[in-house]
Amino acid sequence: MAVxxxxxxxxxxxxxxxxxxxxxxKPIREARGTARVMLWAGAAITLFFIVLAVFAPLISPYGFSxxxxxxxxxxxxxxxxxAHWMGTTVQSSDVMARVIWGAQTELEVVAIALVMALTIGVxxxxxxxYFGGPLDRAxxxxxxxxxxxxxxxxxxxxxxxxxxxxxxxxxxxAAIAITVAYVPLYFRVVRNHVISLRExxxxxxxxxxxxxxxxxxxxxxxxxxxxxxxxIATLNAADAILLLAALGFLGYGIQPTQGAEWGYDIxxxxxxxxxxxxxxxxxxxxxxxxxxxGLTLLGEGLNETLNPVLRRRRFGRIDFEPxxxxxx
Amino acid sequence: xxxxxxxxxxxxxxxxxxxxxxRDLRTYYSIRGSFADRLVGRExxxxxxxxxxxxxxxxxxxxxxxxxxxxxKTTLGRxxxxxxxxxxxNVDFEGQEITRLPEREFRAVRRRMQVVFQDPxxxxxxxxxxxQSVGHPFQIHGLExxxxxxxxxxxxxxxxxxxxxxxxxxxxxxxxxSGGQKQRAVIARALILNPVMLVxxxxxxxxxxxxxxxxxxxxxxxxxxFDLTYLYITHDLxxxxxxxxxxxxxxxxxxxxxxxxxxxxxxPKHPYTRALLRAxxxxxxxxxxxxxxxxxxxxxxxxxxxxxxxxxxxxxxxxPCGWESxxxxxxxxxxxxxxxxxxxxxxxxxxxxxxxxxxxxxxEVRFPPPRGRRPEEIVAALERIRSQDPGEPFWKGxxxxxxxxxxxxxxxxxxxxxxxxxxxxxxxxxxxxxxxPR
Ligand SMILES: Nc1ncnc2c1ncn2[C@@H]1O[C@H](COP(=O)(O)OP(=O)(O)OP(=O)(O)O)[C@@H](O)[C@H]1O
Ligand code: SF4
Ligand SMILES: [Mg+2]
Numbered sequence: 174m175a176v177x178x179x180x181x182x183x184x185x186x187x188x189x190x191x192x193x194x195x196x197x198x199k200p201i202r203e204a205r206g207t208a209r210v211m212l213w214a215g216a217a218i219t220l221f222f223i224v225l226a227v228f229a230p231l232i233s234p235y236g237f238s239x240x241x242x243x244x245x246x247x248x249x250x251x252x253x254x255x256a257h258w259m260g261t262t263v264q265s266s267d268v269m270a271r272v273i274w275g276a277q278t279e280l281e282v283v284a285i286a287l288v289m290a291l292t293i294g295v296x297x298x299x300x301x302x303y304f305g306g307p308l309d310r311a312x313x314x315x316x317x318x319x320x321x322x323x324x325x326x327x328x329x330x331x332x333x334x335x336x337x338x339x340x341x342x343x344x345x346x347a348a349i350a351i352t353v354a355y356v357p358l359y360f361r362v363v364r365n366h367v368i369s370l371r372e373x374x375x376x377x378x379x380x381x382x383x384x385x386x387x388x389x390x391x392x393x394x395x396x397x398x399x400x401x402x403x404x405i406a407t408l409n410a411a412d413a414i415l416l417l418a419a420l421g422f423l424g425y426g427i428q429p430t431q432g433a434e435w436g437y438d439i440x441x442x443x444x445x446x447x448x449x450x451x452x453x454x455x456x457x458x459x460x461x462x463x464x465x466x467g468l469t470l471l472g473e474g475l476n477e478t479l480n481p482v483l484r485r486r487r488f489g490r491i492d493f494e495p496x497x498x499x500x501x
Numbered sequence: 502x503x504x505x506x507x508x509x510x511x512x513x514x515x516x517x518x519x520x521x522x523x524r525d526l527r528t529y530y531s532i533r534g535s536f537a538d539r540l541v542g543r544e545x546x547x548x549x550x551x552x553x554x555x556x557x558x559x560x561x562x563x564x565x566x567x568x569x570x571x572x573x574k575t576t577l578g579r580x581x582x583x584x585x586x587x588x589x590x591n592v593d594f595e596g597q598e599i600t601r602l603p604e605r606e607f608r609a610v611r612r613r614m615q616v617v618f619q620d621p622x623x624x625x626x627x628x629x630x631x632x633q634s635v636g637h638p639f640q641i642h643g644l645e646x647x648x649x650x651x652x653x654x655x656x657x658x659x660x661x662x663x664x665x666x667x668x669x670x671x672x673x674x675x676x677x678x679s680g681g682q683k684q685r686a687v688i689a690r691a692l693i694l695n696p697v698m699l700v701x702x703x704x705x706x707x708x709x710x711x712x713x714x715x716x717x718x719x720x721x722x723x724x725x726x727f728d729l730t731y732l733y734i735t736h737d738l739x740x741x742x743x744x745x746x747x748x749x750x751x752x753x754x755x756x757x758x759x760x761x762x763x764x765x766x767x768x769p770k771h772p773y774t775r776a777l778l779r780a781x782x783x784x785x786x787x788x789x790x791x792x793x794x795x796x797x798x799x800x801x802x803x804x805x806x807x808x809x810x811x812x813x814x815x816x817x818x819x820x821p822c823g824w825e826s827x828x829x830x831x832x833x834x835x836x837x838x839x840x841x842x843x844x845x846x847x848x849x850x851x852x853x854x855x856x857x858x859x860x861x862x863x864x865e866v867r868f869p870p871p872r873g874r875r876p877e878e879i880v881a882a883l884e885r886i887r888s889q890d891p892g893e894p895f896w897k898g899x900x901x902x903x904x905x906x907x908x909x910x911x912x913x914x915x916x917x918x919x920x921x922x923x924x925x926x927x928x929x930x931x932x933x934x935x936x937x938p939r
Pocket of ligand 1: 548572576802
């Protein structure tokens, strides 16, 4: 009946998917006021660092551990100049090169850590929250115990344990250390949200329709929980940068042979500072501050626009903030 | 006829077996106690949300389930649907006992029995389009995998419930729809698999006045087209009148009166039904029910009154209705609250002392007088209270009041649960009718 009358849509399913995408990004496109400013400023800063990280080989004048060019050794601890815009370190490496390659290291570690923390924390939270029971109670005890420790402490312990294993002191070790620190956070947020969703009439309705638990979790619970994840993950990325820098600063992070890392550089720069050499510490420090600010703005902006419910919820920050100014 | 049906008086007009047959159904919720309680494995208590319900739902009828908030209507519906676990009793649906079916086997029942919840805004997954939601039952039961055919079926159903043209709704999200439109979509989703039975739990109470009648008309039309049987749960006796064939009145987990709608409205038998019907002219039916009811609140379903659950509020209550210790406390406290400040009231309060001993429900009360008082004084005070208001139904329940062994002794008539009994055209659970002991 009404079927013939309807103009045949070209591909209703594809179109539906496009519309779903449009709908998901609609709050972002329509964000207003401070949320909009935070969102776009944060996105611009974050994007800047992503570009640095991805195109580091093209952008950076030198490699992160290069100390000579064309057979000529760089000067040690040279002032910023036309040849070395941000000066050089005591090992003669170029500070700007280390900052640019550092962006790559930081983002790599944080991306791997986030993906791992999400793939572990979110499903655990979903199952634990939906099914409850003894598994839930056991997981809650373990996660709460982990959560009670400062992130930095957990990360140091894990990094320390792993540095003696075959994985070594590289990117993966740092990423795993950060993952372990953050899994409890995702677990908690997701589990608590699932528990509140479980009471929703539409979850009951799905049961009444005969949906299996798997279907209910996938189609009714998961989709409504994931909406919370982007802001949390972005804010978390900011935290993770600080955590990685703190690990590096304390000597438990990326080993110098494996990559440039800002926290490590700041550590090396501490002794320079007393002799009036400011550039070795300032630039990595600024990079940390800028990237963390960018991610925080982006995360808070997303939070404001996507999640009016979760607004103003604070996520624990690590206590240790290696701000360069304090060390100079 | 199945043997368990013999508990109810035979109904000559119901020759065909009922679609749903509920026998002595109980659904209790356990209330979580403190952490210490759980450590030692002690339940803090149970809420008897459904407390011994027996009723039949006949094929093709609309059975209205009416009662105040907290009377257990939703729980009864959820137990039918397998969303709440029955504590005991039976539900027979299409000849199959379903209260003890494991969740997996219940899935087949769910194709035959569907539900429309009260809140249309919460009943649809906000992350699914209307088309996806309404079509999902097909996918859940693996009945239609072809997406174009599925879309066609969904479109037809949407147009059938008045969401036309379907194209305008298929790809919308619930947040784009009004409450009435959402409820139409929920109805479409419930009916798309062609069930025989629909539980409608206050389907219009959260909608604007202007659309309520339209949704109810739609439900009636769909019932006709799809040959449905409805369990229609509501607060609102006024709409139930035109919507239902039969009405069951529920109070604190039990059915107190059930019968043809016309008979119930023309000649309500149970004192509770009468009170409900007196409350009808109230313009806001949500509020109407409690306001005009005689004295008191609905008691706590975790500790229902003995005997007839309605007796503390019943204007007609008499000897066998279940008088007990808590009624005495209620009586005294109401008296003192009413007369607060008046001469002698404080002395009377002091004379009785601590009343918490009366909180244990019992038809036999023994309590010691406070230090320095004699039980005879208390007995005399009670006699004085009785003489001041001899019409109070409470006193009908008192069989014996005396001082004994330095205690006050107060015996009530043994409590008696009224059972549903045929009275005229309806079944009533009240000692005023039938052959209950007096
Ligand atoms: N999940 C639950 N856990 C514990 N107690 C519950 C639960 N659901 C309902 N109850 C209690 O059971 C009793 C009956 O509740 P129910 O929702 O069935 O009543 P109702 O008649 O549908 O009320 P309303 O008209 O407000 O919807 C109430 O005392 C309620 O507090
Ligand atoms: S049995 Fe009848 S008369 Fe007695 S309390 Fe109940 S409703 Fe009132
Ligand atoms: Mg209800």
